Amino acid sequence: MRDADWLPAEVRKSGITRTLKRGEALFRSGEPTVGLYHVLSGTVRLVRVDGSGRETFLYSADAGGTLAEASLFSPTYHCDAIAATAASVRLYPKAAILEVLRRSPEAARAFMAALAHQVMDLRTQLERRNIRAARDRVWHFLALNVGADGVTVQLHGSLKDLATDLGLTHEALYRTLARMTAAGEIKRSGGKIKLSRPV
Amino acid sequence: MRDADWLPAEVRKSGITRTLKRGEALFRSGEPTVGLYHVLSGTVRLVRVDGSGRETFLYSADAGGTLAEASLFSPTYHCDAIAATAASVRLYPKAAILEVLRRSPEAARAFMAALAHQVMDLRTQLERRNIRAARDRVWHFLALNVGADGVTVQLHGSLKDLATDLGLTHEALYRTLARMTAAGEIKRSGGKIKLSRPV
DNA sequence: CGAGTGATTGACTTAGATCAATGACCGTGG
DNA sequence: CCACGGTCATTGATCTAAGTCAATCACTCG
Secondary structure, eight states, X not given: OOOOTTSOHHHHHHOEEEEEOTTOEEEOTTSBOOEEEEEEESXXXXXXXXXXXXXXXXXXXXXXXXXXXXXXGSSBOXXXXXXXXXXXEEEEEHHHHHHXXXXXXXXXXXXXXXXXXXXXXXXXXXXXXXXXXXXXXXHHHHHHTBOTTSSXXXXXXXXXXXXXXXXXXXXXXXXXXXXXXXXXXXXXXXXXXXXXXXX | OOOOTTSOHHHHHHOEEEEEOTTOEEEOTTSBOOEEEEEEESXXXXXXXXXXXXXXXXXXXXXXXXXXXXXXXXXXXXXXXXXXXXXXXXXEEHHHHHHHHHHOHHHHHHHHXXXXXXXXXHHHHHHHHTOOSHHHHHHHHHHHTBOTXXXXXXXXXXXXXXXXXXXXXXXXXXXXXHHHHHTTSEEEETTEEEESSOO
């Protein structure tokens, strides 16, 4: 969820703040759910780790975003929340949130819209994963993340993070970007990628 | 969404029924959203088709399920809905649904829970797609779809459908299943797969 | 009966995973 | 202040699993 504007002031105040070091876990899969998290600073990533240790990127919440909305309706967490950077988060207890959602149709509507948005986002990710060629997958990502000018993509986090996000090894991503640069399709500069022609 | 129990009787009555032939589209990406669909019989699949014609499976709604919940909060559809079998659906206009959600906290809660459930479902799918080896991916699917006895998986639809669902070519799926059968890990019979040892 | 689709298997190719090595950079503790 | 450990970025070599192309058989539906 992008923002938690719909959260009434009294609930916001009731929150408990917690700080996390990079790499620290906010919660782990299987633990009982306690409430909604609001990221105040830094970045927290939702990931699943399977038996063989492979990590699946699920979602990344930056400052202002919320985490674990879906867990409000589930007794336990189904993924891990790991701080990607040093971060501080605020926890709003489950009961308080559910109460607000029950009482305020506006809050409920905003929450539903946010969930619906997430569903669409996840579907987009799923669509991207279905693209076989690394080049096309990267292109799909770039096309959906260009800024207002239609050619600039601002990257958040490291390329390694982007690689897991895209479901590629970091090597494959580096090579793909290198090839695209060589082919003149993109130009890289720091944390930005510029497309040679608008999408 | 599994069921639409929360839909008040008066809204249900107001719905418009439509029948679809196999392969027919209920709506297409880009069209303006009109409301919530309730599948009365048959199966409707949500898919996205990319530029090269590749199809991404997003969701499949059987009799009793609903479709396009997320679209209630979006002006246009972001995927195609295609009848996987002959089907009949009932359409509840957007305005009527939003009104119910605004007025009834119970309905809203059920709807939110359903959306949250969908979010978790999609995350599970995403996790599965991150598994590289076809064998492990199939196993992940089987493990999460065993019936009450812990060893039987009831398949819905064709193996080809399952293949797209898993993000594999149908050939790869056939081969993987054949290998697993040969290795004695599973046993197939009609539309069922039995695991040799419980998960 | 013929068209269309699903299920299945074979042969071949290739893209990306894997393993490996290097240089740049960054924070930190002595 | 600098050496050291850690991570990121990058590139090379190799390997293999899955994609692609292709053919066959069974089945169903009109």
